[in-house]
Amino acid sequence: MDFNDIDLRIMRATQAGLPLVAEPYQLLAEQLNLPVDVIMARLRAMQQNGVIRRIGAVPNHYRLGYRFNGMSVWNVPDEEIDTLGEQVGKLPFVSHCYHRPRHLPYWHYNLFAMVHGRTQEEVNVQIKQIAEVLGESNRGNNVLYSSKILKKTGFRSGNKT
Amino acid sequence: MTEHIFKPAYDAIDARLINYLQDGFPICESPYRQVATQLDLTENDVLTRLQTLLDDGIISRFGPLYHAERMGGALTLAALKVPQEHFEQVTEIVNAFSQVAHNYARNHELNMWFVLATETQQELEQTLIDIETQTGLHVYNMPKLNEYFVGLKLEA
Numbered sequence: 001m002d003f004n005d006i007d008l009r010i011m012r013a014t015q016a017g018l019p020l021v022a023e024p025y026q027l028l029a030e031q032l033n034l035p036v037d038v039i040m041a042r043l044r045a046m047q048q049n050g051v052i053r054r055i056g057a058v059p060n061h062y063r064l065g066y067r068f069n070g071m072s073v074w075n076v077p078d079e080e081i082d083t084l085g086e087q088v089g090k091l092p093f094v095s096h097c098y099h100r101p102r103h104l105p106y107w108h109y110n111l112f113a114m115v116h117g118r119t120q121e122e123v124n125v126q127i128k129q130i131a132e133v134l135g136e137s138n139r140g141n142n143v144l145y146s147s148k149i150l151k152k153t154g155f156r157s158g159n160k161t
Numbered sequence: 162m163t164e165h166i167f168k169p170a171y172d173a174i175d176a177r178l179i180n181y182l183q184d185g186f187p188i189c190e191s192p193y194r195q196v197a198t199q200l201d202l203t204e205n206d207v208l209t210r211l212q213t214l215l216d217d218g219i220i221s222r223f224g225p226l227y228h229a230e231r232m233g234g235a236l237t238l239a240a241l242k243v244p245q246e247h248f249e250q251v252t253e254i255v256n257a258f259s260q261v262a263h264n265y266a267r268n269h270e271l272n273m274w275f276v277l278a279t280e281t282q283q284e285l286e287q288t289l290i291d292i293e294t295q296t297g298l299h300v301y302n303m304p305k306l307n308e309y310f311v312g313l314k315l316e317a
Contacts (some may be wrong), residue, residue: 011232017215017224020208022191040188043225047188051231055186057179057211057220059313064171064219071267071274082307089310099307100238107271107301116313144267144274151256151264151275 006034006042007051018055061095066116068123069146072130073109075102075139081111087133088113093126108140115143171219174202178210179220183312229278235285236278237304240271241296248272254295260288271301 009032019027025043029036046052061069076084081099088111089097096114113130117123123143131138171179177200187195193211194204202210214220229236243251248266255261255275264275279285293300 011225011227014224017222018186020193020212020215020223022193022204022208024192025188026190036190043188046225047185049231050228053226053228053311054184055188055225056182056184056223057214058222058226059179060218060221061313063217082309085307085309094310095313096311097309098305099309100303100305103301103303112303142269144269144271146265146274147268148266149264150252150266150273151261 006038007046009034010039010042010046061116065118068117068120070115070117070123070127070143071145072113072115072127072141072143074111074113074130074134074141075108076111076134076137077139078110080137084134084137085111088130091126091129091133093117094130109142170217171214174200174206175210175214175219178202178207179214179313182223234278234280235282236276237285237289237302238274238276239289239292239303240275240301241273241292241298242271242301243273243296243298251296251298255292258288258292260284 010028013028013031018024021027025039026036029039032039043052043055047054085097085099088094091113093115094113095116096112098112099110100112102108102110115123115126115130117126127141127143131141178196181196181200186192189195191204193207196202197204197207200207211220211223215223241251241255251273252264252266255264255273258277260277260279262276262278264273266272267274277285277288279288289300289302
């Protein structure tokens with residue numbers, strides 16, 4: 001693991017986001033009293049080793065008009081899940097796609113795909129499309145909709161996404 | 162039946178911008194100008210649009226997205242089967258944990274789903290135990306075993 005003190009300082013300084021100025025890395029460099037080359041090199045290194053997933057925008061699905069957000073869960077054979085997960089993740093309406101553990105005998109779903117639609121009908125069609133991708137490997141599925149947000153905070157320092 | 166017509170507060174250029182940024186923002190001296198060139202916009206357009214999207218809450222954040230697990234932190238999704246008569250009480254207990262970042266009620270027998278984010282794996286495991294102890298309920302821990310996709314593609 002290559003995560004040093006400079007990385008931590010950069011992380012803290014960008015926790016709230018990247019400055020919206022023409023030269024954002026230069027501004028960070030001034031704030032942290034480090035050369036801009038170091039800032040850019042460390043950001044690249046963190047991207048390469050996966051500490052930074054990417055530099056980008058986190059959309060708010062609800063505000064984008066996607067009011068129907070479903071957590072679709074699927075039971076697929078473990079030996080096929082990586083191939084199937086990649087395929088499902090490529091569908092345009094899937095925002096998150098993960099392999100998670102089953103809790104047998106109660107919970108047998110191991111593939112999770114978050115889907116987003118403007119209408120219930122749109123989500124129903126999306127679920128059908130995932131089912132088509134999975135074909136006979138689909139041994140059962142369900143869709144869980146959120147009925148209420150009970151808590152939503154930013155992640156604490158050191159944690160995001 | 163009333164049809165709700167939703168008019169999103171963003172236009173096709175915003176959608177293109179958000180989509181473009183899903184693939185990663187450049188690391189160079191004038192990154193906004195580089196994005197602008199790619200999208201046939203001006204640097205000022207890109208900066209102004211991003212600021213408006215943030216102000217309007219259409220994007221909740223713009224910047225590096227850090228991977229908690231790779232910095233020593235830990236993250237998991239967990240679920241509880243909460244008896245309806247205790248739902249409010251359990252919500253209070255679970256939400257009181259600062260490690261609980263999100264918590265959603267969902268339409269399933271497993272009716273409470275929350276995301277835990279901690280500084281260490283050890284803290285994560287301890288928090289799960291504490292939640293079980295305080296609620297008296299079994300916690301279904303569902304950490305990700307593999308990630309296939311995280312992002313969003315908008316129709317432009």
